[in-house]
Amino acid sequence: DAKTTQPNSMESNEEEPVHLPCNHSTISGTDYIHWYRQLPSQGPEYVIHGLTSNVNNRMASLAIAEDRKSSTLILHRATLRDAAVYYCIPRDYNQGGKLIFGQGTELSVKP
Amino acid sequence: KAGVTQTPRYLIKTRGQQVTLSCSPISGHRSVSWYQQTPGQGLQFLFEYFSETQRNKGNFPGRFSGRQFSNSRSEMNVSTLELGDSALYLCASSLAVEGGNYGYTFGSGTRLTVV
Numbered sequence: 001d002a003k004t005t006q007p008n009s010m011e012s013n014e015e016e017p018v019h020l021p022c023n024h025s026t027i028s029g030t031d032y033i034h035w036y037r038q039l040p041s042q043g044p045e046y047v048i049h050g051l052t053s054n055v056n057n058r059m060a061s062l063a064i065a066e067d068r069k070s071s072t073l074i075l076h077r078a079t080l081r082d083a084a085v086y087y088c089i090p091r092d093y094n095q096g097g098k099l100i101f102g103q104g105t106e107l108s109v110k111p
Numbered sequence: 112k113a114g115v116t117q118t119p120r121y122l123i124k125t126r127g128q129q130v131t132l133s134c135s136p137i138s139g140h141r142s143v144s145w146y147q148q149t150p151g152q153g154l155q156f157l158f159e160y161f162s163e164t165q166r167n168k169g170n171f172p173g174r175f176s177g178r179q180f181s182n183s184r185s186e187m188n189v190s191t192l193e194l195g196d197s198a199l200y201l202c203a204s205s206l207a208v209e210g211g212n213y214g215y216t217f218g219s220g221t222r223l224t225v226v
Contacts, residue, residue, distance in 0.1 A: 032211055043115075043201045043217035044154070051212070087154075093211030096167045097144035097159035097203065 001100050002027040002090035009106045012078045020073040020105055022088030027068055031090040034099065035062065035073045039084045044101075047073065049091070083109045113137065115204050115218035123224045129190040132221045136183050136204030142166075143185040144215065145177060148199040157200075160185050161207055189223075197225045 005023040012018040024033065035047040048055055048062045050071075055062040061074040075082055087104040116135040124130050136143050144167075145157040156169040160179035177187040183204075189196055199222050203215040 030211070034214065036215075036217075043220050044203075046214040046216060049212075049214050091211070096161065097142050097205060097207070097215065098156045098167050098169070099144070099146075099154075099203075099215065100156065101146075101154035103153065 001092065001095075002031055004088050004090065004102045006086070006088055006102065006105045008103065009108070011108050011110065012075075012082075014080060014109055014111050015077050018075040018078045018082070018107065018109075020075075020086050020088075020107065021070065022072070023070045024088065024090045025069040027090045028092065029068075030094075031092050033062065033064060033068075033071050034089040034091050035060070035086060036089065036099075036101075037082075037084040037086045038104075039081075044087065045084075047086070078107075078109045080109050080111060083107055115202055115216050117200075117202050117218035117221050119221060120219065121222045121224075123226060124192050126192055126194060126225055128192050129188060130192060130223060131186050131188045132200055132202075132223070134185045134187075134202030134204075134218060136185070136202075137216055140204035140206055140216070141183055142205045142207035143179055143183065144203045144205075145185070145187050146201040146203065147171075148201060148220070149197075154201070157187065192225045194225050197223060199223075 034049040036044040085104040144159040159167040179185045199220045
């Protein structure tokens with residue numbers, strides 16, 4: 001299982017961009033990089049995932065390093081609702097539905 | 112489109128009892144996974160079911176079991192409850208298509224308290 005390293009916490013101001021980094025240097029070539037977030041008192045919420053190319057969706061963008069050993073989740077304009085714990089998870093397809101959650105990054109957003 | 116539905120939302124049980132939790136996945140999703148979340152251990156994978164078969168299992172004792180029905184709904188059972196089983200139990204569903212290019216949708220969880 002690939003190990004991940006994320007900052008324990010980050011702060012952002014409302015309406016500013018946020019870059020959440022993740023190191024996953026032991027990732028295998030077939031692991032998709034998933035990002036989930038968990039708001040207080042809720043289950044985790046899927047944010048985005050990618051394999052090699054950068055990915056965009058309505059929630060965020062995912063920038064993947066060329067060597068795939070790190071990735072960055074980009075929230076283009078943080079809102080108060082984005083305050084959550086963000087998890088970066090390299091997912092081994094051969095492990096099926098097994099997601100290995102680390103400690104994640106707790107993002108706080110200041111008005 | 113309905114999300115992943117977990118019932119009940121809250122449950123209080125006595126040590127030694129058993130409990131059954133239910134999860135209804137998103138329509139069309141064939142895979143259901145279960146997770147346990149505690150303040151000390153964080154989110155830990157319990158098991159995954161796909162087409163009524165357990166496909167993967169985490170490192171939990173045999174007191175934790177599950178099953179999946181033909182309509183993809185899943186249940187998990189914990190027998191002989193211990194105080195340490197108090198946790199938020201989360202279910203996630205996915206399309207599980209070939210190739211792995213899919214995400215997971217989580218339910219809101221069942222909060223189990225063992226007294």
